[in-house]
Amino acid sequence: MRARDLLADFPVVGLDSPVIDAARMLAEQDLPGIIVVGDDGSPFTILPGTEVLRLAVPTYCQDDPALARVVDEAHADAFLDALNGRTVREALPRQRRELPVTDLDATVLELAALMARTRSPLVAVLGDDRRLTGAVTLQALLDRMLAT
Numbered sequence: 457m458r459a460r461d462l463l464a465d466f467p468v469v470g471l472d473s474p475v476i477d478a479a480r481m482l483a484e485q486d487l488p489g490i491i492v493v494g495d496d497g498s499p500f501t502i503l504p505g506t507e508v509l510r511l512a513v514p515t516y517c518q519d520d521p522a523l524a525r526v527v528d529e530a531h532a533d534a535f536l537d538a539l540n541g542r543t544v545r546e547a548l549p550r551q552r553r554e555l556p557v558t559d560l561d562a563t564v565l566e567l568a569a570l571m572a573r574t575r576s577p578l579v580a581v582l583g584d585d586r587r588l589t590g591a592v593t594l595q596a597l598l599d600r601m602l603a604t
Contacts, residue, residue, distance in 0.1 A: 460560040466591035468493045475547045476539040488577030499580040511547040512538045
């Protein structure tokens with residue numbers, strides 16, 4: 457089994473796309489993350505949903521979870537409003553990580569190792585022309601591995 461056998465079309469967003477749109481895409485399509493492409497259309501990074509939350513959740517609640525409990529319900533429900541007017545670029549971690557990208561011939565073990573090493577729920581897959589052809593998700597990989 458190779459990456460080409462597990463490949464799925466996958467949505468992408470640009471660096472300057474509104475992060476609220478990326479959050480909606482994550483929710484509406486039940487995605488583990490989104491592939492972020494650079495200006496040339498090649499994969500720049502993977503944006504996991506947790507990074508979108510990191511941008512939206514006030515830092516004082518991240519630093520001290522007890523404070524999150526004392527915020528009233530009306531304000532707690534509105535924390536995603538913090539994403540309005542912000543870009544995907546702003547949601548990315550300051551420290552760039554290894555890009556989880558591979559080719560069509562990657563094996564299941566190679567995909568699993570790449571996901572584990574990069575802590576990414578998906579891997580961008582490039583075709584022979586080095587252009588993005590789709591992605592392999594953690595779900596697809598686990599489904600395949602557990603099907604035996």
